Amino acid sequence: MDWITTVDHKKIAILYLWAGGLFFGIGGIEALLIRWQLIKPMNDFVDAQTFNELITMHGTTMIFLGVMPIIFALMNAVIPLQIGARDVAFPFLNALGFWTFLFGGLLLNLSWMMGGAPDAGWTSYTPLSGTAYSGTHGVDFYTIGLQIAGLGTLIGGINFLATIITMRAPGMSFMRMPMFAWTTFITSAIILFAFPAITVGLVLLTFDRILGANFFVPGGGGSPVLWQHIFWIFGHPEVYILILPAFGIISEVIPTFARKRLFGYSSMVFATILIAFLGFMVWAHHMFTTGLSPVANALFAVSTMLIAVPTGIKIFNWLFTLWGGSVRFATPNLFASGFIPTFTMGGVTGVMLASAPADFQFHDTYFVVAHFHYVIVGGLVMGLFAGLHYWWPKMFGRMLSETLGKWTFWTFIIGFHLTFFVQHFLGLMGMQRRVFTYLPNQHFDTLNLVSTIGAGLMGAGMLVFLANVWITSRKPPDAGGDPWEDGRTLEWSIPSPSPEYNFKQTPLVRGLDAFWKEKTAGNKGMTPAEPIGSIHMPSATPLPFVMAVGIFIAGLGFMFSRDDFSSALVSFLFNNYVVTGLGLLITFGAMLVRSLYDDHGWHIEPEELEGR
Amino acid sequence: MTTTHAEPVHGGLAHEPEKATAEGRNKVLAFWLFLGGEAVLFGTLFATFLALRNQTNEGPAANDLFHLPLVAAATFLLLVSSLTSVFAIQAMHRNRPKLLRNWLLVTVMLGLGFLGLEIYEFSQYVRHEEFGMTTSAFSSAFYTLVGFHGAHVAFGILWISLLIGQLGYKGLTVVTAPKLYISAMYWHFIDVVWVFIFTVVYLLGKVG
Numbered sequence: 105m106d107w108i109t110t111v112d113h114k115k116i117a118i119l120y121l122w123a124g125g126l127f128f129g130i131g132g133i134e135a136l137l138i139r140w141q142l143i144k145p146m147n148d149f150v151d152a153q154t155f156n157e158l159i160t161m162h163g164t165t166m167i168f169l170g171v172m173p174i175i176f177a178l179m180n181a182v183i184p185l186q187i188g189a190r191d192v193a194f195p196f197l198n199a200l201g202f203w204t205f206l207f208g209g210l211l212l213n214l215s216w217m218m219g220g221a222p223d224a225g226w227t228s229y230t231p232l233s234g235t236a237y238s239g240t241h242g243v244d245f246y247t248i249g250l251q252i253a254g255l256g257t258l259i260g261g262i263n264f265l266a267t268i269i270t271m272r273a274p275g276m277s278f279m280r281m282p283m284f285a286w287t288t289f290i291t292s293a294i295i296l297f298a299f300p301a302i303t304v305g306l307v308l309l310t311f312d313r314i315l316g317a318n319f320f321v322p323g324g325g326g327s328p329v330l331w332q333h334i335f336w337i338f339g340h341p342e343v344y345i346l347i348l349p350a351f352g353i354i355s356e357v358i359p360t361f362a363r364k365r366l367f368g369y370s371s372m373v374f375a376t377i378l379i380a381f382l383g384f385m386v387w388a389h390h391m392f393t394t395g396l397s398p399v400a401n402a403l404f405a406v407s408t409m410l411i412a413v414p415t416g417i418k419i420f421n422w423l424f425t426l427w428g429g430s431v432r433f434a435t436p437n438l439f440a441s442g443f444i445p446t447f448t449m450g451g452v453t454g455v456m457l458a459s460a461p462a463d464f465q466f467h468d469t470y471f472v473v474a475h476f477h478y479v480i481v482g483g484l485v486m487g488l489f490a491g492l493h494y495w496w497p498k499m500f501g502r503m504l505s506e507t508l509g510k511w512t513f514w515t516f517i518i519g520f521h522l523t524f525f526v527q528h529f530l531g532l533m534g535m536q537r538r539v540f541t542y543l544p545n546q547h548f549d550t551l552n553l554v555s556t557i558g559a560g561l562m563g564a565g566m567l568v569f570l571a572n573v574w575i576t577s578r579k580p581p582d583a584g585g586d587p588w589e590d591g592r593t594l595e596w597s598i599p600s601p602s603p604e605y606n607f608k609q610t611p612l613v614r615g616l617d618a619f620w621k622e623k624t625a626g627n628k629g630m631t632p633a634e635p636i637g638s639i640h641m642p643s644a645t646p647l648p649f650v651m652a653v654g655i656f657i658a659g660l661g662f663m664f665s666r667d668d669f670s671s672a673l674v675s676f677l678f679n680n681y682v683v684t685g686l687g688l689l690i691t692f693g694a695m696l697v698r699s700l701y702d703d704h705g706w707h708i709e710p711e712e713l714e715g716r
Numbered sequence: 717m718t719t720t721h722a723e724p725v726h727g728g729l730a731h732e733p734e735k736a737t738a739e740g741r742n743k744v745l746a747f748w749l750f751l752g753g754e755a756v757l758f759g760t761l762f763a764t765f766l767a768l769r770n771q772t773n774e775g776p777a778a779n780d781l782f783h784l785p786l787v788a789a790a791t792f793l794l795l796v797s798s799l800t801s802v803f804a805i806q807a808m809h810r811n812r813p814k815l816l817r818n819w820l821l822v823t824v825m826l827g828l829g830f831l832g833l834e835i836y837e838f839s840q841y842v843r844h845e846e847f848g849m850t851t852s853a854f855s856s857a858f859y860t861l862v863g864f865h866g867a868h869v870a871f872g873i874l875w876i877s878l879l880i881g882q883l884g885y886k887g888l889t890v891v892t893a894p895k896l897y898i899s900a901m902y903w904h905f906i907d908v909v910w911v912f913i914f915t916v917v918y919l920l921g922k923v924g
Contacts, residue, residue, distance in 0.1 A: 193742045258753060266746040270738070296749060300757035308764065308860065317849050317856035318773065319764065325771030325853035334760060699882060702891055 109644035111195035112604055116202050117181035117499065123206050124173030130213065131165035132566060134158050139523075139559040142552050145544035155540035156223040157242065161216075163226025164246065167346070168253055169209040171484055175349045176205075176260055178491045179288050181499045183264060185595035185602060186282045188273025188611045188618075193266035195642040196698075201259035203652030208253025211659055215245035222246035225538060227339070228309065230320035230331040235313050241663060247310045248659040254299055254306070255655070261295030264288055273594070274633040275613035279373070282593045282617075283366060286373055287352030290380045294341045294348075297384070302338035305331065314666055329394050336387035344383040346480060348376060350447075350487025351418060354440045357490050358422050360590050361437035362429030365617055368421040375414035382411045392463045401460040408458035415451055419444060434588065435509030439490035442517050446486060450478030453528065468538070471531025477524045489516070489569070497583030500576075501601040508572035516565030522558025526551040592620035597630045605639045608632075608713050636714070638707045645703070650694045658687025729811045733893035740894035747898040751905050758909050761864055762916060765857040769921070773852030776845050778921025783837075787918050790833040791910065794869075797826035798907040801900045808896060813888040816896070820880050823903065827873045834866050858917065865913055868906050875899055 107119060138158050141149045150158065184192055192198050215221040220240035224233035233243045268289045272281070281289075309331070311317040318324025320331045359366045366372060388396060388404040396404075422444055433441070453475040457463055466472055489512070496504050530551050535542060542548050586596040594611060595602070597619045609632035615621040622630055661683030669675040677683050730736040734744060769778065804819035838859070841847040849859050876899050879892070886892055 193746065262746050262749050262753070265749050266742050270742055270745060296753045297756050300753045301760045304757055304760040304764070308856075311849070311856065311860060315849050317860070318771075318851075318853040319768070319856050319860075321853070324850075324856075325768065325773040326856070327767060327771075327853070330764065330767055334764070337760075696878070699878065699895075700885075702886070 106644075108649050109646045111199045111642050111644055111648075113180045113184055113192050113195065113198060114499070114602065114604070116198050117177045117179075119202055120173045120177035120180060120205075121499075123202075123209070124170055124177055127165050127169035127209055127213075128171070128174065129566075131162050131170045132563065134162040134165065136559055136563055138162060139556040141540065142542075143556040144553065145542050145546075145549055147541055150540070152540045153220075153223065156225075156538075157216075157221035159538055160222045160225055160228075160242075160246070161213075164212065164222065164250070165209075167226065167342070167480075168250060169205075169212070171346060171480070171488065172257065173205060174488050174492075175291075175346070175484075176202075176257075178284075178353070178488070178495060179260075179264060179349065182495055182595055183267065183285055183288050184271070185498070185598070185606060186285045186593050187268060187271060187276060188594050188607060188613060189267065189271040190606050190610075190639065191271075191642065192263050193271060194263050196645065196648060197259050197263050199645075200648035200651055201256040201263065203256070203648050204259070204655060205253045205256030207652045207656040208249050208251070208256065208659075211252060211656055212245050212249030215242055215249075218245075227335055228331075229335075230309070230312075230328040231322065233309060233331075234321060236321075244310070244313060244663045247306045247313070248663050251303065251306045251310070252652075252655055252659055254303060256652075257295055258299045258303075261292040261299070264292040265296065268292075273607075273611050273613050276618070279370065280613055280616045280618070283355035283369070283372055283376075284349070284352035287348040287355075287376055290376050291345050291348045294345050294380050294383065298338045298341035298345065301334055302342075305334035305338065308334070310662075314662065329391070332391050332394060333387070336390045337384070340387040340390065341380075341383045343479070344380055346484050347487075348379065350443070350484045350491075351376065353487045353491035353494070354422060354443055355418075356593065357436045357440040357494050358425050359617070360494075360588055360592055361432045361434060361440070362426050363432075363590050364425055364429040365592075365620075366421065367424035367427075368417070369616060371417055372421055375417045378414040379411060382407060382414075386411065389458055389460075389463075392460045393467045398460075405458050405460045409455055412451060412455050419448055419451075432590075434493075435504070435506055435513060436490045436494035436588075438510065438513045439486050439493065442513065443483060443486040443490065446478060446482035446517070446520070450475060450482055453478065466531060468536055469531035470527040470535045470537055473537050474524045474527035474531060477527075481520060481524070486517070489513070494588070495595075496576075497587040497600050498595055499601060501581035501583050502576045502579060503583050503587055504572050504576050508568055508575070512565050512569045512572065514565075515561055515568060519558045519561025519563075519565055523555050523562060524558070526554050526558075530555075586619075590620075592617040594618055594630070597622075605641065605708055605713075609636055610634050636710045638709050639713070640705055640707055642705045643703050645698075647694045647698050651691045654687045654690030654692075654694065656687070657690065658684045661685075661687055729888060729893075730890070732809060733811075733888065733890050734808075734897035736890040736893070740890060740897075743894040743898060744901075747901055751901065754905060758861075758864070758912075761861045762912065765861045765917065768853040768857040769917075771853035773854070775851040775855060776841075776847045777854070778858075778917075778924075781841055781845055781847060782918050782921050784918065784922060786833060786837055787914065790830050790837075791914050793826045793830045793833070794907055794910050797823045797830070798904055800826065801903045805897060805900050808888065808893060811888065813883060816888065817880055817883055820876055820883075820896075824873055824876055824880070827869055827876075827903075831866060831869050831873065834862070834869075838863075862913060862917060865906065865909055868909070872899070872903055872906055876903070 110116065141147050141155060220242045222242040222245055224238050224243055228243060228246055231237060268285060308319040312319050312321060318326040320326045320328050322328065355366055355372060386404055386408040388400060389408045392401050457466055457475055493504055493509055530548060533547055535548050583600040585599045587600060597611065598607060611630035612633035619630065661678060661681065664678045665681055665684065667678060669678065734740050800819050800822045804816050804823060807815035807819055847855055849856055879896055879899055882892060
């Protein structure tokens with residue numbers, strides 16, 4: 105019950121972690137099933153339809169319900185601590201964002217049990233995703249589930265923007281902010297400007313499918329390419345929503361374990377901003393083969409290649425930070441160091457794909473699959489592993505086992521390269537993505553076998569990590585406030601796990617790497633910026649949960665509004681939007697309750713802070 | 717910055733009560749950000765409309781449909797409602813809750829008038845011109861863009877009406893003031909979007 109009503113950012117972080125982890129597991133199992141199907145030519149482990157559903161759900165689940173919530177988990181756990189704040193700007197909205205994400209994700213995954221999952225690919229290209237080619241409710245689950253989950257992401261993004269703009273501790277100017285806070289800030293800005301585009305895209309597709317509109321139906325005058333524009337003007341920035349937080353994590357982990365300040369801090373900040381800006385300019389490089397025009401293709405090719413410049417700056421800054429440092433390869437730093445070459449390889453194939461003429465060859469082959477898995481798994485997932493091992497003691501008060509952590513790293517990274525490195529060559533040899541099997545004797549057989557073995561190894565790495573988590577959770581808490589001993593930023597200046605009010609006294613920030621600065625000056629902790637006083641806390645409330653349930657019901661109701669049911673009563677309820685209305689009523693009712701009763705929260709008094 | 721209090725400052729009300737508390741300032745800032753997102757939302761809808769506005773699928777085209785005097789009347793109502801919401805916020809800054817309520821009531825009435833005209837317009841198209849959601853890509857884009865705006869107006873009317881009720885129930889405080897202020901921001905935003913709709917959909921539809 106505690107967990108349903110909580111508005112504490114640290115608890116919401118843990119909720120995001122478990123929910124994201126659950127979906128990540130589902131997406132992972134889907135990946136293993138895909139790899140099992142492709143282990144040998146002409147395999148009949150799954151049929152073509154199931155394969156389509158698997159690849160669609162694997163991509164959708166991993167991106168929207170797996171890695172993004174885990175990113176949000178780390179942001180929620182760390183950002184208020186890093187900027188010296190007691191909480192986020194809007195604790196209530198924070199909880200609402202989590203619950204809408206969870207119920208959107210549940211709705212999407214209900215499709216497996218309710219007549220078929222979405223089957224049009226994670227990009228849902230029209231007209232393939234229209235009713236003409238996708239007659240089940242699969243794509244409806246996609247449009248409405250993602251719509252609800254996306255609402256949660258947007259809420260989270262606005263919350264982090266407001267939090268970082270207004271709630272930094274005294275002395276923490278923007279240019280003294282830790283890199284993870286910076287990348288969270290920029291990521292949130294991208295979310296704010298990219299997500300409304302997919303919101304519209306999903307609405308239009310829903311209208312096409314449920315209300316019979318003609319946006320993407322050529323027979324009615326609509327344009328399938330329009331969907332691609334809308335999808336990718338969101339979808340390309342989405343790539344940076346995923347990777348920038350990983351950049352931030354790496355920029356925290358490497359200086360800590362190299363015991364040196366981050367090389368080129370201000371160039372890191374500006375590179376991040378530049379990447380975000382360019383990320384919005386390059387969406388059409390996903391569409392080179394739709395026949396835009398040579399001029400358009402050339403412009404988008406060049407602007408895409410430009411992104412390599414700020415990204416290269418970042419790579420070199422990390423290397424220069426390690427250079428000459430007294431480097432310690434604890435598990436987080438292993439992942440961070442493994443991230444650098446792996447992500448760089450993904451970047452290099454990105455530049456190859458950015459060349460429009462070459463893309464005509466690479467398009468829709470396993471070369472593309474290899475490229476984006478190098479970026480998203482070799483980049484982001486490695487970054488998340490680094491971040492989880494790094495901040496685990498701060499989140500749970502316990503150190504993860506170093507031995508098992510190293511086992512996780514080596515099985516995962518070897519499995520990863522085994523899986524995806526060979527896929528470059530499969531792609532160059534012409535193996536198509538999204539096709540459920542292949543013919544024998546096309547030189548695909550051995551490499552696919554290798555790839556599947558690698559996937560199994562990655563799965564084993566995940567199991568080691570889960571074992572580590574389980575074993576750790578059974579031990580007594582052992583983490584001190586600064587368990588890595590070389591913590592540089594504010595979160596390490598308070599106990600682990602941090603008390604619910606975070607900082608007894610708001611700290612005074614006197615430079616970049618605020619805690620490190622105090623430590624090198626010989627101080628035990630941060631200098632407080634205020635006397636000990638009573639701390640205002642927001643009250644726990646079930647309303648965000650209720651609102652999300654209402655939206656969930658409304659979504660289901662709308663989805664089945666055009667169906668025929670055997671029972672007249674059920675037909676009446678759905679076909680007349682009674683169910684939809686009921687769901688909306690629950691949500692709006694909860695909003696009304698929220699506005700009628702002012703909740704002033706409660707206070708923690710100084711005596712309590714001093715311990716009894 | 718750490719504590720927030722619901723009581724009015726020093727007995728009276730601060731000059732800008734919406735910015736008197738950290739929570740209020742956060743709300744106003746976050747609402748600006750939210751409107752940034754809304755701008756992208758409408759931008760995407762406008763782009764869709766512009767891409768599809770000549771795809772009439774042998775159904776009615778913009779030139780056959782639009783009746784500018786009706787749209788001009790609706791525009792007039794909405795523009796004036798923006799002005800009256802400015803008066804409302806000015807009354808709030810002068811700490812005159814009754815005047816504030818009355819200007820908000822006028823704003824809501826004008827909004828209802830606009831919405832009524834829009835519903836009338838849509839029903840005319842559907843009944844007499846056989847121009848529905850499914851007719852053509854143009855019709856889908858038209859109803860979605862203009863309808864989204866209409867839904868925003870309807871939501872704004874509901875929201876401001878509830879705030880009027882809350883104002884009577886709780887009075888003008890540093891808790892209610894930020895809500896009133898951001899609802900006015902929202903209302904202006906809707907108004908600005910309509911100016912673009914009037915130009916891009918209706919005027920361009922008639923002459924373009």
